[in-house]
Amino acid sequence: MIPPIANNFVAGETADDALSHVESLNRDGICGILNLLGEHYSVRQGADEDAAAYVSLVEQLGASDLDGCISVKPSQIGLDVGDDVFRENLDRIVAAAAADDVFVWVDMEDYTTTDVTLDAVDDLGHQTDGNVGVCVQANLKRTPDDLERLADVPGKVRLVKGAYNEPASVAYKKKAKVDEVYKELLEYMFTEFDDGIAVGSHDPSMLSHARDLHGQYGTPYEVQMLMGVREDAQRDLVADDVEMWQYVPYGDKWFQYFYRRVRERKENALFALRAVTGI
Numbered sequence: 001m002i003p004p005i006a007n008n009f010v011a012g013e014t015a016d017d018a019l020s021h022v023e024s025l026n027r028d029g030i031c032g033i034l035n036l037l038g039e040h041y042s043v044r045q046g047a048d049e050d051a052a053a054y055v056s057l058v059e060q061l062g063a064s065d066l067d068g069c070i071s072v073k074p075s076q077i078g079l080d081v082g083d084d085v086f087r088e089n090l091d092r093i094v095a096a097a098a099a100d101d102v103f104v105w106v107d108m109e110d111y112t113t114t115d116v117t118l119d120a121v122d123d124l125g126h127q128t129d130g131n132v133g134v135c136v137q138a139n140l141k142r143t144p145d146d147l148e149r150l151a152d153v154p155g156k157v158r159l160v161k162g163a164y165n166e167p168a169s170v171a172y173k174k175k176a177k178v179d180e181v182y183k184e185l186l187e188y189m190f191t192e193f194d195d196g197i198a199v200g201s202h203d204p205s206m207l208s209h210a211r212d213l214h215g216q217y218g219t220p221y222e223v224q225m226l227m228g229v230r231e232d233a234q235r236d237l238v239a240d241d242v243e244m245w246q247y248v249p250y251g252d253k254w255f256q257y258f259y260r261r262v263r264e265r266k267e268n269a270l271f272a273l274r275a276v277t278g279i
Contacts, residue, residue, distance in 0.1 A: 022067075198224050224245045
């Protein structure tokens with residue numbers, strides 16, 4: 001059973017719990033991005049089982065009237081077992097999702113997984129005419145080049161600041177620098193992308209910057225935030241006619257997710273505290 005504090009950030013332990021949460025979000029005009037909690041399987045069985053769970057989930061979504069999609073982690077569906085296992089399971093999920101008209105996000109993990117993840121999304125974006133999206137991280141020094149590549153790939157791109165503790169050789173470490181780069185990359189996306197921009201941030205200054213860029217360039221965009229974080233702001237964005245998506249984790253591995261979210265960065269811990277206390 002999920003305790004009350006974690007309930008703020010996790011929709012429940014079952015797919016039905018998560019779908020019920022998305023139904024409540026939809027009533028407020030918010031769409032849901034469903035993520036089955038789990039990652040870093042070292043043997044194939046667990047990866048295959050979670051891939052099968054995702055196939056079942058997209059079938060449930062496809063049979064419903066819900067505004068929702070899914071998001072998967074490469075290490076959850078076999079990347080640590082082998083690149084071929086990851087691709088086999090991702091292909092299986094994306095094929096099922098395309099058949100049920102359900103969009104698939106592929107989360108980005110630490111920097112060592114970037115190339116194989118982008119290669120998969122590049123392939124599948126063209127194969128499905130854009131029914132996949134990928135997350136990129138502003139703190140990685142390589143991201144400008146990655147965005148230039150992704151500008152020509154059908155699909156969507158979610159820009160986040162980056163939560164992994166990467167080495168200084170590949171990532172910016174100072175918050176002010178990451179914020180500066182995030183704004184620069186966001187402007188690049190608004191100028192070079194025709195559509196498919198997802199602003200993955202809870203930072204009011206980044207959301208304001210996105211609004212200004214939209215006003216300047218007219219490029220469509222959406223905002224994505226975590227369940228349990230600044231939910232009043234999420235509803236305010238909907239009221240301002242911004243397309244709003246909430247990242248909705250669920251599953252019996254909730255403790256690892258909750259603990260990691262709180263400890264990843266000081267900012268995340270403060271967001272969690274504010275979300276629970278209302279400060």
